[in-house]
Amino acid sequence: MVENKVTVAANHVTKRFDLAERQSDKVKAVFKFWGKGIPNFWAVKGVSFEAHAGETIGVIGTNGSGKSTLLEMVAGLTQPTSGQMTINGSTSIIAIGAGMRPKLTGRANIRLKALMQGMTEKEIEAKMDDIIEFSELGDFIDQPVKSYSSGMKSKLGFAISVYSDADIVIIDEALSVGDPTFTQKSMERTKRFKEGGKTIFFVSHSAAQMRQMADRVIWMHYGDIRMDGPIDEVMPEYERFLKHFNRFSENERLAYQKRYKEAQKTFTLGHLKQLERNRQMLLDPSTALKRQKENEQFFTEGSEKMGWFTRIFLLVITILTVGLMNKQLLNMSWANVAAHPTHLITNFAPSKLAQLNQRHGRTGSNERAETPVYSATQNTYTVKDGETLAGIAEKANISIEAIMQANQMTDQVVNPGQEIILPVER
Numbered sequence: 001m002v003e004n005k006v007t008v009a010a011n012h013v014t015k016r017f018d019l020a021e022r023q024s025d026k027v028k029a030v031f032k033f034w035g036k037g038i039p040n041f042w043a044v045k046g047v048s049f050e051a052h053a054g055e056t057i058g059v060i061g062t063n064g065s066g067k068s069t070l071l072e073m074v075a076g077l078t079q080p081t082s083g084q085m086t087i088n089g090s091t092s093i094i095a096i097g098a099g100m101r102p103k104l105t106g107r108a109n110i111r112l113k114a115l116m117q118g119m120t121e122k123e124i125e126a127k128m129d130d131i132i133e134f135s136e137l138g139d140f141i142d143q144p145v146k147s148y149s150s151g152m153k154s155k156l157g158f159a160i161s162v163y164s165d166a167d168i169v170i171i172d173e174a175l176s177v178g179d180p181t182f183t184q185k186s187m188e189r190t191k192r193f194k195e196g197g198k199t200i201f202f203v204s205h206s207a208a209q210m211r212q213m214a215d216r217v218i219w220m221h222y223g224d225i226r227m228d229g230p231i232d233e234v235m236p237e238y239e240r241f242l243k244h245f246n247r248f249s250e251n252e253r254l255a256y257q258k259r260y261k262e263a264q265k266t267f268t269l270g271h272l273k274q275l276e277r278n279r280q281m282l283l284d285p286s287t288a289l290k291r292q293k294e295n296e297q298f299f300t301e302g303s304e305k306m307g308w309f310t311r312i313f314l315l316v317i318t319i320l321t322v323g324l325m326n327k328q329l330l331n332m333s334w335a336n337v338a339a340h341p342t343h344l345i346t347n348f349a350p351s352k353l354a355q356l357n358q359r360h361g362r363t364g365s366n367e368r369a370e371t372p373v374y375s376a377t378q379n380t381y382t383v384k385d386g387e388t389l390a391g392i393a394e395k396a397n398i399s400i401e402a403i404m405q406a407n408q409m410t411d412q413v414v415n416p417g418q419e420i421i422l423p424v425e426r
């Protein structure tokens with residue numbers, strides 16, 4: 001039976017955002033396998049549900065509870081951090097301005113979105129007039145979308161989706177900004193989707209719209225599913241919560257939100273795994289271990305999947321590469337590479353590299369440089385009391401410039417006890 005077909009299956013799905021504000025934090029985020037230092041925020045904390053063909057599922061929750069993040073994962077616009085989101089069919093999301101190119105006209109956006117949803121040019125041409133008529137945008141269809149009001153964007157998005165024939169339609173608050181006549185017309189159309197066996201996810205803060213549209217409701221609460229069930233069971237509970245929440249004083253409300261948001265920052269996949277283990281034990285202790293093993297994959301994220309062996313292997317490769325570059329570029333011995341591992345970095349400024357290239361006889365035009373070539377296969381020399389750079393240069397029969405170049409010195413000051421490189425002319 002069509003109605004029993006599972007179209008969406010979410011299995012312990014999470015979504016983590018990095019709260020990295022500064023650029024340096026973002027650079028650190030690239031090296032995630034080091035793992036620490038970037039504050040996390042878990043917008044979705046391990047949700048599981050199944051949706052079927054012919055179901056209209058309302059998604060409710062206070063602001064920031066994770067509704068849009070969850071549905072963006074259903075639409076495939078963003079990937080879960082961990083867990084599994086299985087989508088069985090094509091998807092279409094209608095959110096205010098979602099997927100619209102603001103600089104293109106309404107008509108061009110229709111064409112683009114329809115192409116992305118797999119329609120052929122011929123199909124688009126055949127449906128174009130109907131889509132424009134449904135959108136009620138009239139002459140504005142040839143104006144850039146950036147000039148549209150949010151209601152107009154929503155009308156355009158809705159009109160495109162009505163004709164896209166996707167199996168899973170996600171309506172994320174798109175009906176909250178249109179005028180009542182358009183909203184009513186769109187709701188009627190959505191009901192027809194349902195009759196056609198599509199799965200509809202419907203987000204709205206309007207209890208009346210929810211009651212008119214949905215037969216089942218998922219209540220999102222700070223990244224968790226607080227309730228999932230028939231509308232007659234979930235809506236009264238949600239309304240009771242809202243009534244209670246709205247009676248809070250400003251301070252009580254802030255404290256409540258802070259407590260939950262804090263839990264979203266300190267959440268870990270280990271914690272989720274433990275909760276699931278406990279749940280399995282309560283359900284059936286005899287199969288709990290088996291289930292635990294089957295579910296293991298859902299509690300690791302991409303970067304965590306990198307085992308310790310891989311991490312150590314990568315570390316060794318990185319050290320060897322930097323060492324080899326030091327040796328080749330700076331002509332250092334392995335002993336010197338070990339003694340000055342950061343030498344390459346301090347030499348890496350473009351001007352320094354140019355100096356090095358010159359030192360190695362490499363010029364931009366691949367010609368050999370005329371200037372003497374010094375090798376940093378050095379003698380190191382310890383500056384004695386009262387010695388000057390000029391005196392050392394004279395004794396060693398090397399120019400002051402060559403010594404300064406080999407040691408990246410910006411002035412001629414040397415101090416007793418300081419180790420300097422005396423380069424050898426090749």
Ligand SMILES: Nc1ncnc2c1ncn2[C@@H]1O[C@H](COP(=O)(O)OP(=O)(O)OP(=O)(O)O)[C@@H](O)[C@H]1O
Nearest residue numbers: 017018041043061062063064065066067068069070
């Ligand atoms: N790119 C992002 N980076 C950091 N945090 C984000 C990002 N996107 C969303 N969030 C946070 O994730 C949480 C969930 O956001 P989401 O938009 O999914 O909530 P919502 O339930 O749809 O809210 P609303 O009803 O206001 O639309 C919020 O606390 C939000 O601040």
